[in-house]
Amino acid sequence: MRDDTPLQIVLPSEPGAPNQPLVEDAASSQYWKATSGYTYREMVRTRQEAGNQGYVQQEVLLTKLMQTEQRALGRPLEVLEFGCGFGRHAAYLASLEGVRYHGYDFSEAMMEPLRHAPPVGLTPVDERLFCGPDALKSVGDRTFDVVFTVSVLIHNPPERLPDLLNTLGQLVRPDGLLCLVENQLVPFGIWENGWHQGCWLHPYADLTPTGWDLHHVGGALATHDLYIFKRNTAQTRRFFQLKSVEQPRDESQAVALETLHVQSLPRLRAWTEHAGEALRAGDGLSGMRLSELTERLTVEVKRSERRQRLLSLSDELVRLRAEPPAVVQAPPATPSPRYGNDAVPEAVVVDAPLDTTWAHVDPRFSRVVHLFHQEWYGIRAASGYAPGHKIGITANRPLTAEDHRRIVETCETLGARSVIFQGFSPNALEVMHMLRRVFGSTLKLCCVWHGSTAQFHFDFELETFSRLLALREQGLLDAVACVKPEMHLMSPLLFQEVLLNLPPRIAPPDRRHRAALARAAFVPTPNNWWKNFYSNVFVAASLPSLERVYVTSPFTTRPELPLRASVINVGPLKRAELFNLIRETDVVLNVTLAECQPMTALEGLAHGVACLTGPLSLGVLDEHPYQRLVQIAGTGSLGQIRSALEQVIRLQEHSPEEHAQMLEDYTRTLCEHAINRYLEFAQP
CATH class of the missing domain: 3.40.50.2000 (Glycogen Phosphorylase B;)
Incomplete structure (x- = not known):
């Protein structure tokens, strides 16, 4: 659901009557079964480009939560996402050290991008991804340390919530956690709007089952709250305020249910204010559907245009090579590499084990791609330890149109928002042109120069540095940075701060x-x-x-x-x-x-x-x-x-x-x- 969606309100027909949504649950289910995961991923990316920070906040919060639980258990953490969709959360959670991510969804169409290009760490896919109309049957006899949802239950009407919570509870191990990243705290259920064929605000405190504790986290996210459920031995309902997601089992601040009801009033007040605006606007559900269809149409047009540009890559490559840019080739006699390495078997490799095994994981880099040369061992190591996805290209022979197509399609599949070129070469320059042609300004192109002015006695280094400044000035590159300090004194076109390389991520036992x-x-x-x-x-x-x-x-x-x-x-x-x-x-x-x-x-x-x-x-x-x-x-x-x-x-x-x-x-x-x-x- 869009975090900035206007509210469309359906009021009860008489005092005390339940809210009656204009759209039945069947329509909502059909919407998600028919929606392409590729389309919805593009919609999410469009919202992020428009400034929606809620997605990043969710990813940071879930990362902290999973890492805390994994450290507490001291063993691999078995995690299930209920409603995994195209894999927004799988993209970073599957790569977390000590976390075994699993995903369930009832829509194969939504899961297609995740199955087609699973993230690092999500193998074997058939044992980690489940799809079917019934979650318990799809997952089988498996249970998990953490089961979580993100904006999933809001698309289900109130009458389905008790059964859904019961299903989720059966998937949680006896001492595990059920974590819901859902609507902010409300005192009772309300139909919020018609976005995606229906969204509801649910009163999770009141829905807490007997024998479970509810730990509530409010204020950590701009548009959502976090609800952490865990079983208790008292066979009662207990409620707690959680001070930090890094202490998900903290029971130091017990509260009464009435206290949570009082805290829910600001969200209810916001709902009533928007209710008045919606009623005065008078366009009702039709306005909401028109807005959603407009967004979807815009996304589909962008995807179609991108596919057309992708089909013309061969012609573009011929045109580029007809007028080769002035880039000096790297000298053939370079110092012996510190690492030995097998011959480069492929011109393009994506998220190879050498480039991901020791990489740091940060959800904020789930849409960042590092592109480097496989033969340049030191730069490859620096790229491989950084968070984000990795594309390794060869520097020793020209790339084919099919190689370029694979790079572009990888960026498309990953939903990339930034590509960081680690080092520069004629091959890298061609890739820059191709990515700019296909993605336009929606993809930020950056380059890191790993040299220093002491190396300018090599023509290759001086020419490369000068060429990068020219590309930055022309707009082909959006940013250029260095790993040597104060290089911005050479040109104001350079990123002002020195970039710092990361050490490899080594597990404590090693x-x-x-x-x-x-x-x-x-x-x-x-x-x-x-x-x-x-x-x-x-x-x-x-x-x-x-x-x-x-x-x-x-x-x-x-x-x-x-x-x-x-x-x-x-x-x-x-x-x-x-x-x-x-x-x-x-x-x-x-x-x-x-x-x-x-x-x-x-x-x-x-x-x-x-x-x-x-x-x-x-x-x-x-x-x-x-x-x-x-x-x-x-x-x-x-x-x-x-x-x-x-x-x-x-x-x-x-x-x-x-x-x-x-x-x-x-x-x-x-x-x-x-x-x-x-x-x-x-x-x-």
Whole structure:
């Protein structure tokens, strides 16, 4: 239901008589069975573009609630959404760590987008999605820790509510929760409007079954309230006000039913005010239906136009390549990658495990897509750890029209609102043009440049940076940002804040906290002068407390340079292999002469292993004790590198808890800043 829908009121025919809706329940059911999930998803996207913030609020609230319950249980949380539709909530809940999402709906048409392109974590689909006229029969003998609805019960008339609540209760495990994100608190049932063939306001406090507690959350959402039901042993009805959704079982604030009735008066007053407006307007249900049909027609026209543009992609690609833009190709001889990787089998991959396994999850990014190059390993890692969907393209060969079509259709299927290009190439430029042609201004196109001015001696880097500024000025790109601070001094066209890369999301059992030192260090940089490779290796290998130094690049030493530790070349590593090696070391060294935000520092951080770096200029984050410990001002000074390395080893050896807590606190702070920066940059 639209959160800004005008009210169409049907008053009782006589005092005490039940409200009689003008539209029967059968019509409402038929509406949802006949409505395409693709169409309804586009309607939701249109409302969000118009400024409706209610959807995001719901997603943030449900994320907090599920994470709290999962932590409390200490095991995977089995969740069922009753009325999952096209998968708005599945898009982010299915990716939450420790949450097993399931969805039920009685409309196959509404579920089609979810079945066609399930989100990461929703497999196998046939065991996680259910459809049929009867929820209990469709789900079978399964029960769940949390069963929830969002704006579903409002589309059912009052006489159906007791049976629906009974059905939902049977799906909840004995100590589980039934969570309803539905209409705001009202003292009695009211027919609200004719939107989607009928919407009602239900009095959930009065509908609380015997033997259940109701925890009410009001004010957390602009247009809805949260009702959390759980069984009690007293076989009575009890009512509580909930202070926070992060404490869904808090029973510290018990209230009487009458108190909830008093709190429901503001919503009732708003209903009566709109009732008067509706009666004075005089267009009744016909006006409501006309408004809804107008919205639906607008959406269908947009979808039709988009499909037509999609069909013409081949012609557009030919036209683009007839006049190739001036973009310098990346140099063929690039430094050896830190990660090993199999040959790129596909030109386009979507939400591949490598790009989602360690990604952070945030519902506000459920409509954000990161697009990167599969062969650019560091940038791929940075993209893979960020929240949002992922599209990896090849940089080594031209994309075909079919590749472009897959990218466009993926953005369409996901309901994307923003695409963030992580890095730039001729292939990326073509994709930008294609997305702009198909989606127009409804899709925000952003680009992140991962270089620095120190790299401008490479023609490719200077040309790329200049080209991005030109595309921003021309309007093909809506925003351009950098991961190096103060780059906006180069041009006012750049996003003012530095974007922060995120560490991989590592489950707590995989984080390494041990009392004994491993007596090993890791130097993951390529062997070249600006990466300061030999400085890092010599300092680590000469420290008495270290016995082994792992490197990923060829290393040559001489007998005149005695080293205490063994230097072991492990060669290029795949991601999981890299993580295993980090867990077997005490410290990572990445003290380079020119650096932005080294991914090795973030990967070490995620595993509880400190990484020495040069100055990173991260603003307020530089004041954190962790950054003061690991940043080295004199990157060419062996003495400063050695002194910092000794401090890290000493802290880990003598105060392991302080060391671990410092890294964990910095990780939380960094992730909060990084996600907020990306939100500001990418959200339309």
